[in-house]
Amino acid sequence: MDYSEENSNMQVSRMRPPSNIGSPGKLGLSEMTQSDNNVRTQSKMPQPRPIKHKLAAPVTESVAQRRKVFPQRGEDPYPRSNMPPPQTAQSITGGMSLADAGKRAGSSATYTSSSRTASSASSVSSMSGLPSSKPDFSKSVGPGHGHTKSLYSARGGQLSKTFSQSTRNRPAPNGSRPRSASGTRNQVASTASKQVAKEEWNEEAKRGQLEGVYADFLKMTKSNFDDSITTIQKRNIELEIAKQQLETSNSILTKELDATREKAQTLEGKLMTTTISLATSLDEQARASKIEIDDLNRSHRYELDDIRRERLAEEERQLRSHRDETHELKRQAAMELQDKILEIEKNLESKLEEERSRRIREVEELEAQIQRGGQTQLVELENKTLELQIIQGALEDAKAGLQREQALKAEAQRSLSGLEEKMRTMGLETSTTIMSLQSEVQSQSAKIHFLESGSREQSDRYAEMEASLREAQESAASSKTKLMKEETLRRSLFNQVQELKGNIRVMCRVRPAPSNDAEGQVAQIKYPDVDKESKEVELLGKEEKSSLGNVTRKKYPFTFDRVFGPECQNEEIFGEISQLVQSALDGYNVCIFCYGQTGSGKTHTMSSADGMIPRATRQIYESASNAKEKGWSYTMEGNFVEVYNEEIHDLLGSSKDFDRKKHEIRHNDKQTIVTGLETVPLTSANTVEKILDSAAKNRSVAATKSNERSSRSHSVFILKLVGKNSTTNETSEGILNLVDLAGSERLKSSGAEGERMKETQNINKSLSCLGDVIGALGQGKEGAHIPYRNSKLTYLLQNSLGGNSKTLMFVMASPLEAHLTETLTSLKFATKVHNTHIGTAKKSRRSND
Ligand SMILES: Nc1ncnc2c1ncn2[C@@H]1O[C@H](COP(=O)(O)OP(=O)(O)OP(=O)(O)O)[C@@H](O)[C@H]1O
Numbered sequence: 116m117d118y119s120e121e122n123s124n125m126q127v128s129r130m131r132p133p134s135n136i137g138s139p140g141k142l143g144l145s146e147m148t149q150s151d152n153n154v155r156t157q158s159k160m161p162q163p164r165p166i167k168h169k170l171a172a173p174v175t176e177s178v179a180q181r182r183k184v185f186p187q188r189g190e191d192p193y194p195r196s197n198m199p200p201p202q203t204a205q206s207i208t209g210g211m212s213l214a215d216a217g218k219r220a221g222s223s224a225t226y227t228s229s230s231r232t233a234s235s236a237s238s239v240s241s242m243s244g245l246p247s248s249k250p251d252f253s254k255s256v257g258p259g260h261g262h263t264k265s266l267y268s269a270r271g272g273q274l275s276k277t278f279s280q281s282t283r284n285r286p287a288p289n290g291s292r293p294r295s296a297s298g299t300r301n302q303v304a305s306t307a308s309k310q311v312a313k314e315e316w317n318e319e320a321k322r323g324q325l326e327g328v329y330a331d332f333l334k335m336t337k338s339n340f341d342d343s344i345t346t347i348q349k350r351n352i353e354l355e356i357a358k359q360q361l362e363t364s365n366s367i368l369t370k371e372l373d374a375t376r377e378k379a380q381t382l383e384g385k386l387m388t389t390t391i392s393l394a395t396s397l398d399e400q401a402r403a404s405k406i407e408i409d410d411l412n413r414s415h416r417y418e419l420d421d422i423r424r425e426r427l428a429e430e431e432r433q434l435r436s437h438r439d440e441t442h443e444l445k446r447q448a449a450m451e452l453q454d455k456i457l458e459i460e461k462n463l464e465s466k467l468e469e470e471r472s473r474r475i476r477e478v479e480e481l482e483a484q485i486q487r488g489g490q491t492q493l494v495e496l497e498n499k500t501l502e503l504q505i506i507q508g509a510l511e512d513a514k515a516g517l518q519r520e521q522a523l524k525a526e527a528q529r530s531l532s533g534l535e536e537k538m539r540t541m542g543l544e545t546s547t548t549i550m551s552l553q554s555e556v557q558s559q560s561a562k563i564h565f566l567e568s569g570s571r572e573q574s575d576r577y578a579e580m581e582a583s584l585r586e587a588q589e590s591a592a593s594s595k596t597k598l599m600k601e602e603t604l605r606r607s608l609f610n611q612v613q614e615l616k617g618n619i620r621v622m623c624r625v626r627p628a629p630s631n632d633a634e635g636q637v638a639q640i641k642y643p644d645v646d647k648e649s650k651e652v653e654l655l656g657k658e659e660k661s662s663l664g665n666v667t668r669k670k671y672p673f674t675f676d677r678v679f680g681p682e683c684q685n686e687e688i689f690g691e692i693s694q695l696v697q698s699a700l701d702g703y704n705v706c707i708f709c710y711g712q713t714g715s716g717k718t719h720t721m722s723s724a725d726g727m728i729p730r731a732t733r734q735i736y737e738s739a740s741n742a743k744e745k746g747w748s749y750t751m752e753g754n755f756v757e758v759y760n761e762e763i764h765d766l767l768g769s770s771k772d773f774d775r776k777k778h779e780i781r782h783n784d785k786q787t788i789v790t791g792l793e794t795v796p797l798t799s800a801n802t803v804e805k806i807l808d809s810a811a812k813n814r815s816v817a818a819t820k821s822n823e824r825s826s827r828s829h830s831v832f833i834l835k836l837v838g839k840n841s842t843t844n845e846t847s848e849g850i851l852n853l854v855d856l857a858g859s860e861r862l863k864s865s866g867a868e869g870e871r872m873k874e875t876q877n878i879n880k881s882l883s884c885l886g887d888v889i890g891a892l893g894q895g896k897e898g899a900h901i902p903y904r905n906s907k908l909t910y911l912l913q914n915s916l917g918g919n920s921k922t923l924m925f926v927m928a929s930p931l932e933a934h935l936t937e938t939l940t941s942l943k944f945a946t947k948v949h950n951t952h953i954g955t956a957k958k959s960r961r962s963n964d
Pocket residue numbers: 625626627681711712713714715716717718719720822824825826827856857858859927
């Protein structure tokens with residue numbers, strides 16, 4: 116390469132060539148090294164191939180960073196650990212500290228590789244004309260690159276050595292060139308300028324000198340070049356070695372990479388196998404787990420089912436025991452209540468009885484006393500009168516005697532005076548006679564006096580007796596009045612007892628089983644308190660077989676005001692209701708009805724020869740006649756009707772008129788009037804029997820499946836009782852309704868069809884209306900609507916059901932197992948009625964006072 120040629124194209128440097136060319140110092144070598152690097156780049160020296168692609172980037176980054184000045188890179192002068200150590204800088208600056216160098220240069224922020232490069236490049240280019248913009252290999256592999264350094268350090272100490280050498284050979288920064296280098300250069304320049312000044316005028320010499328200088332410079336340059344070439348060759352060798360090392364390491368690394376890849380593949384294979392086996396085992400595990408979960412679920416379900424079953428059984432058991440307990444408690448409470456009521460009743464009854472018997476006793480005693488007193492007094496009076504008469508007679512005799520005596524006395528006195536004269540004449544002989552006569556006169560006078568005093572005593576006694584007789588008569592009159600009052604009190608106390616018993620009372624009667632087995636088996640019916648109060652009845656349901664084969668029977672316990680077993684006769688039953696019948700006489704509206712299915716014994720209880728109707732009328736007659744003594748006189752009249760298919764028929768009329776004659780029910784001033792009815796006055800007890808006979812003939816009887824002689828209508832016997840007390844001027848109006856209801860069996864069990872079905876429907880409708888009326892009355896709301904008008908039966912009984920009346924219901928039960936369902940239905944209905952409390956009854960009684 117011809118450098119002179121090259122220089123001719125270059126701009127002429129105004130700088131004087133260094134005079135000290137022949138002794139190239141460290142600086143010159145250093146600068147050349149930099150230039151050589153550039154030259155090496157120009158001569159297409161093989162660049163060290165980046166080992167890894169990743170290595171290229173940090174190099175560029177390093178270059179870019181190095182191009183920045185400190186202020187651009189921040190205040191930290193050593194942003195990276197690969198910056199040249201301060202010691203190196205110090206050595207470059209000739210023992211001057213970096214801070215000192217900065218101060219001298221006037222800038223503290225020019226210590227950058229780029230400035231160093233630019234300065235060295237420009238100095239070299241200005242001297243050698245080499246382009247300075249070529250890439251600098253040393254920069255790319257220099258110490259500024261931490262990664263590279265570390266890599267190279269790892270690969271071999273030689274390469275590291277080369278780099279450090281390269282670092283050491285690097286020129287100092289432009290602004291802080293070392294004193295030695297600049298001094299040398301200045302010395303050379305001043306020496307040259309002195310020589311030029313001396314030989315200014317000697318051009319030849321000057322040219323020769325210049326040529327010599329130039330030749331020296333060339334020599335120096337050449338030697339410098341040679342040195343540089345040697346260095347470069349050495350460096351080249353080093354680099355070759357480094358390249359070989361790098362290639363070796365590259366091949367090792369490639370091998371390692373291959374091995375690693377193989378390993379990776381193997382591992383991948385293994386991983387795949389492991390993954391597959393794992394997946395398989397996981398699948399198996401999942402399947403096993405699923406099966407296990409299924410098993411667990413199933414067992415859990417079974418357990419749950421068991422627990423649920425157990426819980427249900429437990430709940431049922433508890434419920435049953437609770438129900439039993441509740442029932443027992445209720446029963447006990449009811450029993451206690453009933454006991455209390457019974458006790459109160461008994462107390463009241465006993466008190467009443469005591470009071471009544473005491474009063475009666477008193478009255479009887481009084482009457483007896485009066486009678487006794489009167490009689491004895493009369494006897495006494497008679498005796499006294501007799502005595503008086505005797506005394507009067509005696510008195511008369513005494514008076515006559517006295518008169519006689521007086522006449523005798525007068526005669527005696529006359530004879531005495533005659534005698535005195537005689538005595539006087541006769542002397543002393545007659546004085547004794549006179550004395551005796553005087554004593555006789557005195558005795559006679561005393562006798563007269565006595566008789567006179569006895570007569571006064573007798574008349575005093577007579578007056579006394581008359582006074583006591585008057586007293587006795589007055590006391591008898593007051594006792595009679597008291598007795599009347601006692602009767603009124605008795606009635607009110609009796610009514611109180613009735614009220615305590617309840618204005619709606621329910622009694623149950625179980626009829627006896629038929630003698631033949633034709634009607635089927637007898638149901639199991641128990642009477643738990645038959646020996647005590649006879650208020651309970653318990654039905655045992657049909658046999659039920661549980662899933663475990665246990666045979667059980669359901670118990671149906673019921674409690675009423677009284678329960679009559681099959682052996683009870685009508686007489687005993689009437690004993691219980693006779694007091695209620697008495698209430699009708701006392702002015703109350705009384706309603707007694709029999710309820711129950713067909714054939715359960717309603718008609719037998721109510722209308723048979725010794726049923727409630729004949730017994731009630733008989734009692735009423737008796738009571739009415741007894742009440743006569745107490746001043747009461749009664750008029751009684753009866754009606755007998757039937758309600759059939761919501762029509763009223765007069766049972767005392769002609770059956771032919773049933774369809775022709777329409778009867779209407781009217782309520783007038785709390786009285787019920789049924790138009791067009793035959794009213795029969797009850798003048799004797801036997802009249803009732805005639806009435807019953809006539810009614811029985813007329814009564815609608817139809818054959819049904821349930822009972823061949825079943826009554827298909829409700830029959831109502833109405834007895835009006837109007838009483839008047841002539842003594843107290845009181846009046847009373849009571850009504851006794853004795854109702855024999857139609858059979859209550861359900862439509863389904865009756866098997867009725869056609870006309871019978873219509874009958875059954877109507878019967879059921881009116882019975883259900885009766886239940887509604889009782890239910891509405893039981894609610895006890897003042898002014899509440901009571902659905903009397905919903906059926907003919909309830910409308911007819913309007914004044915005998917509720918407020919102003921006393922009601923008694925007989926629920927009749929059949930003992931047959933075939934009738935168990937119907938019996939239960941009847942008893943349940945009766946229980947509802949029994950649980951109803953109807954307000955206090957009021958008697959229809961007026962006082963004329
Ligand atoms: N307590 C009893 N003692 C004896 N026999 C009875 C008794 N109760 C009912 N009977 C008899 O049972 C049969 C049916 O009785 P009853 O006619 O009184 O039943 P019922 O309920 O009035 O039927 P229906 O609703 O059809 O009028 C009759 O033969 C009756 O004599």
